[in-house]
Amino acid sequence: MRLHATGSAVGVERTLIGRIATDSSNAEASWLWWNASSPPGDVSDCLGVITPQTADDWRLPVPLVHSVQQLDYLASGDVIAADPNGFVRTLYRKASPHNFILMTEQCNSYCLMCSQPPKPIDDFDRLQEHLRLIDLIDPETGELGITGGEPTLFKDGFLELIRHCKERLPRTALHVLTNGRLFYYRSFAEKLGAIAHPDLVLGIPLYSDVDSGHDHVVQAKGAFEQTALGLLHLDRYDVSVEIRVVVHRLTYRRLARLAELIVRNFPFACHVALMGLEMFGFVHGNLEQLWIDPADYQEELFAATEILSLAGMNVSIYNHQLCVLDPRLWRFAKRSISDWKNVYLDECERCDVRAECGGFFVSGTKIRSRDIRAISRG
Amino acid sequence: MTSTFSPPETYRPSGGYRLLPFRFADLGSERRLLVNEVGEHLRIRADDLESLVAHTLDAHSDVYLDLKARHFLFDSDSLAPFELLTAKYRTKKSFLDGFTQLHIFVISLRCEHSCIYCQVSRVSPDRQRYDMSAETASRSLDLVFRSPAQQLKIEFQGGEPLLNFPRIREIIEEAERRAAATARPVEFVVTTNLALITDEMLSFFRDHDVFLSTSLDGPPFIHDANRPRPGNDSHARVVENLERSRSALGHDRIAALMTTTSLSLQHPEAIVDEYLRLGFSAIFLRPISPYGFAVRTARTTGYSMSEFLAFYVQALAHILEINRRGTFFAEAYAQLLLRRIFTPFATAYVDLQSPAGAGIGVAVYNYDGNVYASDESRMLAEMNDHRFRLGNVHRDAYEDIFGGPIVRTLAASSVIESLPGCADCAFQPFCGSDPIFHYATQGDVVGHQPTSEFHEKNEFLIKHLLELEESDAHARRIFWSWITPESSS
């Protein structure tokens, strides 16, 4: 599934963000999704019209983007952005549990396995777009992710976004992915805590029990110190934190020691996620340093999971197929891959536990474990 | 703006390292147990310890990384070790928050049992002047609510508290009124031999969420021998009234404590099995205290600490076997020690703290209005030693009672970080002090650590639990099941 497409824009003067409507009688201020060969009738109230049809002959009083392929899933209540070049982005899908706001493409870390490599651009002006998107999201939405890059680079803009979510989407759980480094400054954590968002979790990565290990993986000297203090500050101001660990060649050896560090130093973490590598972004350039067949680290993964679980912490294993996991770890495995990048192999059709298994990343089917196989419960 | 990746060397420390505070113990076989200021520990080779202290330990070695991660050394100007140690230290000492949380009301000295180890002077059931008066109760409550604690616990003891049930009822009702006014939760516990419990009492306890704590010394032949009463049916009464109480209050609202006598020492498994049979999920194995009747009848109840420890080891082994077979059953003292060794958290048990809980974590309001630093101090008073009487509710102000010279002396002489022997001990973060015990057994509040039975017990049990956890994977999992809430995974 793609979350963007390029069509042909007619009369689109600037980026327009709006909800999708599929019925012209109910399309005020919205993008009308129109998939018929003849143009829609009275659309003067609409924000614009969007269609997969080749419609270069339609004459409409509102902006039009036509010849849009692969977005046929769009439904009423979804939100898109279309720009003067005809570039359409799906910002929100009402029927999906996996919605997120990509806050920025900037980052202050440079993780060796980054799946969303940072861009050296100034995109601070995206904030207005994000605030507008929040206005358009259905308040009954269960959960919304905030990702990047590094969302906290927006500083007060980040705080404003959280505040806006609390106001407009009070019943929506927020899950922010952040390296937590800026919370080294106690006052930043204090301000976030003061917002008192009713359901906010910051997902913060930690890759080693020692600074040298962690700093190397994230390619930033001082990152471990900043993240550790950030975690303490966030707890001080009652902001829920989740700790995330990507398991690969550089992190698997001391994984159990990291689990011990979490139990003794960050017992307040509401959840710990041990995650498989996503074959995207920087991973390909650093493959030799990072790749290890998951079948070869099951012992370490089990030891770490057991330490966390015995200590009463909530722990999940993400992005690992059940055939690759030690069976004692199956109860921790979650179906974690976002719908839009989740696939299964042909072989999986023969597997007895396919329904419980999270499957693969779209990007993760070529370089994979030697243990991938259909399981027969026979 | 960078676009290239740096190798691991870029992020490694460049200078040497410095030590963070820790103590160590000799485990034999050239191994040392290192324990840091907040109880994190590591077993390393003796020669690695020497290298560590000589500053020649290899910074690339696993043992170096382990020591660094657990805050035994630091090698940069990072604030993380300092901030984390401070946070953890604060957590370990958080039992001090709120000052006096546990308030014991000795509501009556009257009792119909004649337990051989009884720690109060026995008075037969019909002497009313050994009951706490309404006025004394009211003044005592005044002091209770002066405590800055966020949560309060009022525990009724005796004699047999139920012999003065009307006063219990009054105190609970009054305490609830005052608690509601100050928005502070109060928990109530009544210790009782259960023999005299009525339906009226049970209804009241149910309506006010009261916990009960009874005594169960083991199967009838042990329990009844330890705890005589007219008709010699103490055990039968416990069983019958346990059932009634559980029906009225809920299964988990009644706990049991046992006292170990020389007779008990011969039957560790039988005692544990009796607890299991009667549906308890934990037992607290503790040695007899050297006070009250126990001292006077030392020949029949007396035994050495090493005899008790042999009994404990057998009982614990039996308990572990029960758990291995699938039934949850904990030993309460081990649970306490394990929580202190393996988690970053503090424990509320007043008799294993530094500074000691006596006078600061707990206060005892006697039937006659005298206030004592602990239950044991009151027992000493019954033996005519009033050294640890803090004051009287009718005469003395809160500040003089809780801020007076006795409380201060107890606190100052029970900070084990500075006591001889304790100051160097590797197990210091896991242990605590009991100045009243040391006064009673060794003649002064500081005591003599090498010959102290308190020291002997804790050193032995801590070492025993550490060994089991390291060597026995089943024991490790069982211990963790005792010290943490169910994980949600």
Next chain:
Amino acid sequence: MTILPWCELQPDGSVVIDIDAALYSADVIMRTCYAFTDRSYVFASQDDSRIRVTIAARDPSDDLRKIAGDFSNALIDFRLRATIAGETHAIRELIVAQAFCEADLLDRRDSESDYHTDPRGIATSR
């Protein structure tokens, strides 16, 4: 009883160990003596550069050779403890003080700074 090379067996059955006071401080020696008062009688005296420790049996059946041997090993451990304590007592006091104190005892101007100013440059884009 065969005696360890650095110990002297006295006619009355007690064992004497002469300790170089330049190598082991009086404090280290006294701590070690204290630890052994559970299993033996101990006496210490000082004469110029030597501290003489005398160990006597509490009970005729005591193995004084073992006790003296354990004492000698313990001496080394206590010396190590003194070294560790010497190197770490300042930071220990700081940790304890900071744990109980709301004010900032360590010069942590850094993490107390304004995140807008960001003196450590944490929010620097790559």
